[in-house]
Amino acid sequence: MQSIPDLIKNKRDGKELSTEEIQTFINAVTNKTIQECQMGAMLMAIWQKGMTDRETQDLTRGMMSSGEVMSWPLEWAGRVVDKHSTGGVGDKVSLVLAPALAACNCKVPMISGRGLAHTGGTLDKLESIPGYNINKKPSEIQKILASVGCCIVGQTETLVPVDRVLYALRDATSTVDSLPLINGSIISKKGAEALSSLVLDVKFGRAALYKDLGSAKELAESLVKTGNGLGIRTVAVLSKMNSTIGRYVGNSLEVIESLETLKGNGPDDLMELVTTCGGLLLLMTGEVSKLSEGKTKISNAVTSGAALSKFQAMLEAQGVAKEMAQHLCSNTDYYQVLRKSKYYTELKIQKNGVVVDIDGMCLAQILHKLGAGRTIVGEKINHSVGAELLVSLGDKVSKDLPWLRLHYETPAPTEEQIAQLQNSLVISEKNTKYQKQNLVQEIIPPGWF
Structure with missing residues (x-):
């Protein structure tokens, strides 16, 4: 068995790591027998030299298997779904989409992350709500899904522990934009969720990790390949990320805009992403027969208030006091609950x-x-x-x-x-006629329109 310095050297020198070598690295992180500086060195070597499809699959599978992999009741078969975004500015899609999917008979065990680089994190946004507890055991997650239909939680000691360690180090070592590391981080968590279907919102543009459509498409195709390789039916949406999604940016402010959206007052660009991602998942689960039908069903779940009810139930199930959750979901004076800047x-x-x-x-x-x-x-x-x-x-x-x-x-x-x-x-200053464009530019694989 090679030493950790040897593995780092091999990758640094551009060699392809074997399945066994990758597992040695995964085991060292899991068992805490590797120094933090060595983990950082390996991340940088991967960022510099990349990984083959096989290496990426092995890395992802090893990360997924580093902890507990969830299992679900047989009656949920085909209905356990999730969505993941590669990160944007004002990207609050998950806060609206998860409860909307729950209102459409899906189970959504969303394991989310914190902010990376300039992009906001779903967990940071939700933690701006007093009492919201992102730390749930797998048994608690199943209980919430049974009663509510959705939860948004963080990585625990037992779920994908390797990614929990590497995720934080990627930000600290400027290796956030490594394609195989993005693959491993995203798909390992989704694999541990034992999903039947997954939609990935891969962003491109000035405010995204990937600046152009071509590089974002490369990532999307890689993610789809890795997801399907783990047995998850996976589709990717390519969406523009130049400005902001919606009008509010910042943790508590994005919670406010999410609540306004769940009350039927959402901005068009946010609702476009919610209905497209949600519609695709309903199509993949067989809940609808056409994407347009799925979009309409998700939209109706939001405008009818059904998704808002699910969001309130999720807040209460994850530790928010009942009166606070009720206040947020029935009033507009949000700063009675949320912190307001000085x-x-x-x-x-x-x-x-x-x-x-x-x-x-x-x-x-x-x-x-x-x-x-x-x-x-x-x-x-x-x-x-x-x-x-x-x-x-x-x-x-x-x-x-x-x-x-x-x-x-x-x-x-x-x-x-x-x-x-x-x-x-x-x-x-000219008499310009601005032509608004859809954020969603392409779906991988094609043919889902």
């Missing part, structure tokens, strides 16, 4: 015209620096930090009206950051 400032529009672009990456990076994200593993974040977009792409706007409300505490935004935010808003 300060806010509004940025003004600098000329008349039409909004043709908003740089989501710039906004996310500045919010990260103001405390909405973390720069080191385990660092606390400020759930109240965020931003509200007061305009949308295509809006005709007038000079001196506010376009962004920035919520902050300590540190306060600098003059340079304010200037960067002002430059992130692009306004055309």
Whole structure:
């Protein structure tokens, strides 16, 4: 058996690791017989040299098998589903989609993660709700699914423990965008969930990990191949990520927009992703016969209030006090429950015209620096930090009206950051007719439209 330094050297030098060598690395992480610096070195070697399809499959399967793999009652066969996003700005799709799917007779054991790099994390958003407990044992997850139909939890000591360790180190070692590591992280968790169907929202654009459609498509095809290789029926959606999804960015603010969406007041771009991802999953489970039918069914679950009821039940099942959950789901005074920032400032529009672009990456990076994200593993974040977009792409706007409300505490935004935010808003002074485009550009494999 080769030593860990030998394995790191082999990958560093571009050699293909055998199944046994990959399992040796997985076992060392599982048994805590490897130093953190060695794990970081291996992650960097994988980032630099990549992995073959076979290596990626072995890595993913080993990570999945490093802990407990869930099992479900026979009567749930074919109905256990999930969705995963590669990360975006204002991406709150899971908070709306999971309860909508539960309202459509699906079981959704969603194992989510924290923020990586500039992208927000689903768990961080939900933890802005006082009492929300992301730590649930497999037996507790099954109990919640039986009574509610959905849960959104974190990785525990028993579920994919290797990924829980590597996930945090990827952020700290700047290896977030490694294709085989993304594969291993995403699909291992979904494999441990014992899913029947999975839809992946793979984003591309300025505010995504992958900037162009070609590289995102490569990732999507790889993820689909890995997922199907583990026996999960897997489809990927390729969606644009240049600006933001919806108008709210930041943990507690995104919870507010999710609740508004579940009350039937959601923005079109968010609902497009919710209905497309949800519609695909209903199609894969056989719940509907056409994608359009699936989209309609998910939309109806949201607008009817059925998904909101599931969301409230999920909050209560995961530790939120009943009166708090009821307040969030029946009132609009959200700050009776959620933390509100001490300060806010509004940025003004600098000329008349039409909004043709908003740089989501710039906004996310500045919010990260103001405390909405973390720069080191385990660092606390400020759930109240965020931003509200007061305009949308295509809006005709007038000079001196506010376009962004920035919520902050300590540190306060600098003059340079304010200037960067002002430059992130692009306004055309000409009589521009802005043509709004769908976020979803392609589905892998094709033919699902």
